[in-house]
Amino acid sequence: MSQLPETMKAVVCHGPEDYRVEEVNTPTAGPGEIVIKVKACGICGSDLKVYHGADMYWAGDDPWLKAPVIPGHEFYGEVAELGEGAAETHDLQIGDRITTDQINPCGNCMYCNSGKYWMCQVHNMYGFQREVAEGAMAEYMKFSPQSKIYKVPEGVNDYEASLLEPMACAVHAVQRATIEFEDFVVMAGAGTLGLCMIQLIKLKTPKTLVVLDANDRRLELAKKYGADICMNPTKEDVIQKVKDLTNGYGCDVYIEATGNPKGVTQGLEMVRKLGRYVEFSVFGKETTTDWSVIGDKKELDIRGSHLGPYTYPIAIDLFERGLVSAEGIVTHTFDIDDFPQAIATAQDPEAIKVSIKP
Structure with a gap:
């Protein structure tokens, strides 16, 4: 018989900008399932886009986000109940600190059956x-048998x-760049x-690492974490400056993680012919560009x-060995009751990662 409380506090998304802290039933662990006591859950950029009603999440007859739902996909916790x-199966006991991938794969589609579970056709995502x-914006959360x-x-x-999910995703993106x-x-x-x-790019020891951001405070932290050159695209012509630094050719690798459509067109212009462009961002609206730059003009990769497929163990190991850090990234933490303040703070340019601790 479960020793967990019958009900728990949770943030429940009912619609765009309609999020409520409610008392809901505590999940219970069926066969193969695990319930954790959530220790932290970060607010992601995609959470903000959902909160503000971005079409990619809410539009259509069968929207990706199915409300009402408890949001939150950046999490870790302690094992509270084992089905x-x-x-x-997992060599676990009550009290172990654990996490899992953001995706809850179906285990039966072509992608799951070929080991590409992160591209699962069903594509159920926690939160x-x-x-x-x-x-995981709740006191307890349930993991599936898959x-x-x-x-x-x-x-x-x-x-x-609390940063394992973002770091695991970052590892995958940097791997895709083959620096x-x-x-x-x-x-x-x-x-x-x-x-x-x-931090991960620096571990790859490229010849030069340039970081672009419109927030000077974040650029200061980027410098601390290993950027050789920092530039603010709202204050200088970063495309011309990168070309000047590369004898007019452009950068070898461009990784886009701004979430701003301008970051796409900027990168396609900045990267050299035969260069590598890695797209990571989730955008709240469509972006357009001249596709001929990809093929006829530059033959870009x-x-x-x-x-973060198969990269959580890497992220965990790098943290454990002190090769990457969370210092300065998690800027604010809030109790679950203070969710309105947390979501407001997450939209403040001075904040970086805002975390909820139920």
Whole structure:
């Protein structure tokens, strides 16, 4: 019989800008399932786009986000309840610190069956679809039997553990860039994901790492984390400056993590012929460009990056060895009752990562 309370506090999304802190039923663990006591849940840029009603989440007869739903996909917690077989399958016991991927894969589609689970055709994401994948802005959260479980060791502190999902996604994006020793790399965007990527890019030891952001405070942190050159595109012609630094050719690698459509066109102009462009951002609206630059003009290698497949163990190891850090990235934490203040703070340019601790 479950020892968990019958009800819990949770943030419930009912619609754009209609989020309420409510008392809801506490999840229980069925066969193979795990319930965690949530220790932290970050507010992501995509959470803000959902909050403000971005069409990509809400539009159409079958929208991706199915309200009412408990949001939250950047999380970790302690094992609070184990369903039948879960302890043996995952080598777990009550109290273990764990996390799992943002995606709750179906386990049956072509992508899941070929090991590409992060591209699951059903694509249920924690915090976006009611019941099948409720999120972590709650006191408790349930993981499905298909979840890949990652233990969080003692050597990873609470701030670092709360950043495991963004860092895992950042690892995948940097892997997609296949950075070489002689590369001139431009990282566009120094938000949470960009600051994670900067640390990882530096570990790849490219010849030059340039970071672009419109927020000077974030650029200061980017410099601390290893950027060789920082530029503010609202204050200088960054495209011309990068070309001047590369004998007119442009950068070898451009990683886009601004969430701003201007970051796309800027990057396509800035990257050299035969260069590599990695698109990470989730956009709130469409962006357009002259596609001939990709083929006829430059023959670019365009690569997408989605989630953090197989990269959580890498992120955990890098944190544990002190090779990456959460210092300065998690800027604010709030109790679940203070969600209105948390979501407002997350939209403040002076904040970076805002976290909820139920």
